[in-house]
Amino acid sequence: MSRIVLKAILGFVMRVLFRPTVEGMERIPGSGPVILAGNHVTFIDSLFMVLSVKRQVFYIGKDEYVTGKGIKGRLMAWFFSTGGMIPVDRDGGHGGVAALMTGRRVLEEGKVFGIYPEGTRSPDGRLYRGRTGVARLALMTGAPVVPYAVIGTDKVQPNGKGMPRIAPVTIRFGEPLDFSRYEGMDRDRYVLRAVTDEVMSDVMRLSGQEYVDVYATKARAA
Template identity: 80%
Template structure:
């Protein structure tokens, strides 16, 4: 048994007991071939819940600090995240964005599932922020369909993205998947910035409808800085 299947078998039942997640539309994720899962990002545990509610293994980019800790907690985090499909990348360096993009492209060209948060960071206030165009570059470079998804309620389970998750009434998590989006009509246009923006905005509009969040046409990083 692979480490991914072992973690899913071990933690899946615990997750269901703690968060009672409702998963809607998971059958819309293609059973084979490259797929991009693109969704909102409310709190830290989003990246723990998503891999455990999808049948296929989801590969995604994560901060390298998640796998470099030497304490018991740090080692457990590294074991979990690398086991479920996190690929550590130093995103703080000048080449971090390029490294993340090329990593995603490699995963998709191998016919796997790649998860991405187009906002680029967690929402500072629960609203949905402007998507970055890396998602558009990936789908146009690889031809992989995009399945939008929405995390609902994870910010109530773990407010502020820190501390231990809270369980109890009113803190149930929902993960909702939309229909696959095909952008083959833009084939060969992955360097056109207007096309990249149009594709990204279309993905974000689907995420917004799935999540019910208020949309803000500003990058989340700028909102946090302000």
């Protein structure tokens, strides 16, 4: 019940302040496992995406969001947990495996799992090369992948810092991608790369971003 109340309140505030445009909502299956794979420009991308989807969306987040102390820490833990975030220590040596297994569990329960194939926020607003975790999840579970793009959040919260500004936002969902033809090939790195690139190609088309064929983490470090 707390999730429904939170989503109703935040959804109302979002609609009043930002009046987001949502395109292609009908492309998200109404039941069964679904992977939502999209671009990641700023911190609040998840908020806009989650509030725009009728089904509950689960996604991975840093465990530090739910381990804070005091009243502020408890409020943040409640907010993120109620909003569908599953905390994972992504900085540890097995962080990637933990995130992958968490996503697999969510999908095998017939739920919706949101993922950013880039693995981190874009350092400059461009779309970067996707990591193959999204492909592994799709091939291991048979879940369709619905690509999506959140557009305009870089104007709402430039550089992911400071108080949000009022600016138009669009959440655009693409056609579901079915990769059942690759069943049993989740360990083939060439297949994983091909599937990931197909997903990123649709995200690029939906977002209109310039594509850069390097990992965002490498670009950020440079």
